[in-house]
Amino acid sequence: MTDVLILGGTGWLSGRIARAWVDAGADVTCLARGSRPAPEGATLVVADRDAPDAYAVPAGRHWDEVVDVSSSPAHVAAAVDALGARAAHWTYVSSVSAYARADVEGQDESGELLVPAAAGEESDYGRDKVVAENTVRGSLGARAAIVRPGLIVGPADPTDRFGYWVSRFALAGDGAVLLPETTGARAQVIDVDDVAAFVVRVGADRWSGTANAVGDVHPLADVLGLAREIAGHSGAAVAASDPFLVDHDVAYWAGPRSLPLWLPDDMPGFMTHRSAVFAAAGGTLRPLRETMQRTLADERARGLDRERRAGLARSDELALLAELAAPAASPAAAGPAGPQR
CATH class of the missing domain: 3.40.50.720 (NAD(P)-binding Rossmann-like Domain)
Known part of the structure; x- marks a missing residue:
């Protein structure tokens, strides 16, 4: 043995x-x-x-x-x-x-x-x-x-980062969800x-x-779209510009009042590492969909409306969405856009 x-x-x-x-x-x-x-x-x-x-x-x-x-x-x-x-x-x-x-x-x-x-x-x-x-x-x-x-990422993740998105889409139901702009952004996760x-x-x-x-590299828009699909979200996915989010004290990547997986423009390599050695040494990856489904089941078990270590409180998110929708919204704020699959 x-x-x-x-x-x-x-x-x-x-x-x-x-x-x-x-x-x-x-x-x-x-x-x-x-x-x-x-x-x-x-x-x-x-x-x-x-x-x-x-x-x-x-x-x-x-x-x-x-x-x-x-x-x-x-x-x-x-x-x-x-x-x-x-x-x-x-x-x-x-x-x-x-x-x-x-x-x-x-x-x-x-x-x-x-x-x-x-x-x-x-x-x-x-x-x-x-x-x-x-x-x-x-x-x-x-x-x-x-x-x-x-x-x-995956079930029981103590950082609450990856699970935020599928959890938030599920919690919102037919309500709107706030997203960062995803043009050119990528995500790379591993179960x-x-x-x-x-x-x-x-x-x-x-x-x-x-x-x-490391996992495969995906456009962030595709990852968020998959989270939305798996969660059964039917509301609007509203993207806000980086300047709007930064001006409203929304943090990058992780932690309280953040949008997880969102990164500054000067970090294009952080989620794009090569995995050839991993594969050659016998590493395997389950489909991202499977990881997302496992994560949602865990998020439901722990409570979609629980206090989180990463992400926006739903009340803060709704306040930001209301400001984006207001007629006097800043030109820097993006209107309703983003992955609406």
Whole structure:
């Protein structure tokens, strides 16, 4: 039996990875703080990764595979130091946020990476991922796989980004929904279970290298149109210009009072990464429609009108729509337009 250690294993992505390894017949151990249960069939080892003895239990045995998803360089370095010699293979889940250029389209794994923060400088998520990658690659060499997912989506997504659109169209019913302008905009997402399956695949194959785990590139208008169709929305889809949205304090991409997946014009490469290595290493993608349907079922279960971590509150959206429809609306505001499929 394959012995697998997941550093984490109780969060959204790491839990899906742990479950996928259990389903593959592995003996799975999850090392986590214990605030959430491990997936059924996995063993939970409770440990604080900030503690000096965090890896005392797993350091006592050999592991066929270790998986780490942490964005803390200190946690990754300590784990590699304690467990690297005990692991036949190591998979580190990084991110496409490690790339330095969001204005370059079609980047593959050789794309320029962010420069790690110098001593005394404030770091960020992308730079921390680069540091962690360097630690894993430098210490484990040919025993390591680096997986760089793009925007991970699907059921139980804690960020609430991708699910906003199918949820909002379903909530609106025959009412209007506010969209950003989509001309030239694209979206690239990957189902969480497709990422988990790929992590299992590279671990089982003991594959060595770096791969972008990303989905196909779609026009954003098509993605929103599909969300509208699946949700059964029959109202108007009203597009507002970037200046109108920015002037009304609507945020790009994520977070409160945002329009998820909407990006500034100077980031044309962020959702266009190449996936040839992913495919060659055995990565597969389910249809976007299936992911959207899974997401809507989850959104309905959690409540279409719940408070969200990303997107516009329906009341704020209706206020913006009313302003767009008013006779005195700014010339910068787009009229009723957008994907009305």
